[in-house]
Amino acid sequence: MNQSDTSPATTAGTGAHAGPLPEQAITARRVDKTYRGDSGASVHALKAVDLDVPRGGIFGLLGPNGAGKSTFINILAGLVVKSAGTAEVWGINIDREPRLARAAIGVVPQELNLDAFFSPHEMLEVQAGFYGVPPAERRTMEILERVGLAEKAKAYSRSLSGGMRRRLLVAKALVHNPPVLVLDEPTAGVDIELRQSLWEFVRELNTNGTTVVLTTHYLEEAEELCDRIAIINQGQVIACDDTRALVQRLDNKELRITVGEPLDALPGALSRFTVDLPDDRTLVFRYRTRETEVREILSAVAEAGLSVADLSTEEPDLEDVFLALTRGAVPGNSDGG
Known part of the structure; x- marks a missing residue:
């Protein structure tokens, strides 16, 4: 893995990455989130989450449905306001400098939320405008080429296959050249060939310096791709360790x-x-x-x-450890570092 300080992903495309490179791509300290449920009762989605995501790696964020993974990601992306705690993206405090923090992260959501009447080219241009990327610095066709959509640049997005739409979401997350890329269940519902192609692309991004945070239900993928993994259950980080060390915890x-x-x-x-x-x-x-x-x-x-x-x-493999931890059968480690 190349963590070169001169990679495009860590230079100042948006101004968010200027200055010395941080040791941690993401830092969270006692991050809490409480929602008001439909019945009026409080729902404690995140409970004092401490987490460090080292710069330059591929980091897995795993947990059952409803564990709090998407809530945590949405807080980092500025889409959800946390109830307590502090968080930084690329060394930038998300409360004190929210615009710079948002510019340092790109999020690929689970949902295929694309405008059916926009072409991929138009969509990336609009997205770049949202992030204030000057026209002369936009890399629309370069990004579409990298995700294999150059030939569909002018097609309506409604005409794209499910796999192409998934790649277009990745392209949208890259328009402002963020040093941190979050992929929330990126291979859900896609075929094996596309899944492998997407992971090759993710590895390429990581080799060029982008820190990747991945959530997935395909635990064998997380075990193969991720250097380090955190497991969230019921709003709490119950384990965080190097992938190999995490697997070795299940001493069976x-x-x-x-x-x-x-x-x-x-x-x-x-x-x-x-x-x-x-x-x-x-x-x-x-x-x-x-x-x-x-x-x-x-x-x-x-x-x-x-x-x-x-x-x-x-x-044991990661799936065995995941099941054992989320069922409370293996001692966890809530140390986010």
Whole structure:
């Protein structure tokens, strides 16, 4: 990953990124948001959220539906007013300098909210005008080329496929050259080919210096793409860590052994382990690496007089950790750093 200080994404296209580069692309301290619900009762959407998003990486923001992810993103983008706390985007306080803070972030929303009677070219020109990008500095055709829409520049957006509309939303978020790009469920409802194409584009942006914040329900994508991940549940950050370290928190492994002879029941020598017998030749051991080593299991299998015909191991992935954390089965870490 290239975090070059001279990348286009970190130079002063809008004036928002002038000065020394911040260590953190996003900083939140005790950010709180309370809504008034339809029944009149208060809804606590965010609860004292502390979070740091390092500059130059791809950061995953994960959580169940209604966890508070979109509320947090909308606060950073200036679309929702927080109830308490402080937040900075690219070192810019969103309360003291809201216009500069908004210029430092581009948000790709979940909803395909495009004007059906505007062309992609017109849409990007209007968006650039909203951000005060002078006509001479606009990169409309360059951006459309990068997202694969140059040939559709003059077509009505209503004629675009769902995948093209998704790419157009990304293009809109890039018109003011923000150093921070937030993608809120960008691959929801798109086919596998487009999803892969979009991730290639995201990696390219990141390589050129853009800090990317990603929310997604495709946890395998987050595990593959993100350097660091935070998990939000019920308005609170319950975990934030490097992706690999987060996966390693779930200290559960599975060892599947195929034995050479059929079994009617589990041998007594294996009774001290958590083990299942799904069929007469397969033993499935579930264990914690901090408590049990594979060699202990294999020694017990040999002690039981069994020969090993085959064995395989299975380790937890991000989905396992996500489910365990959101269900409270794994100790979390609310440290946003």
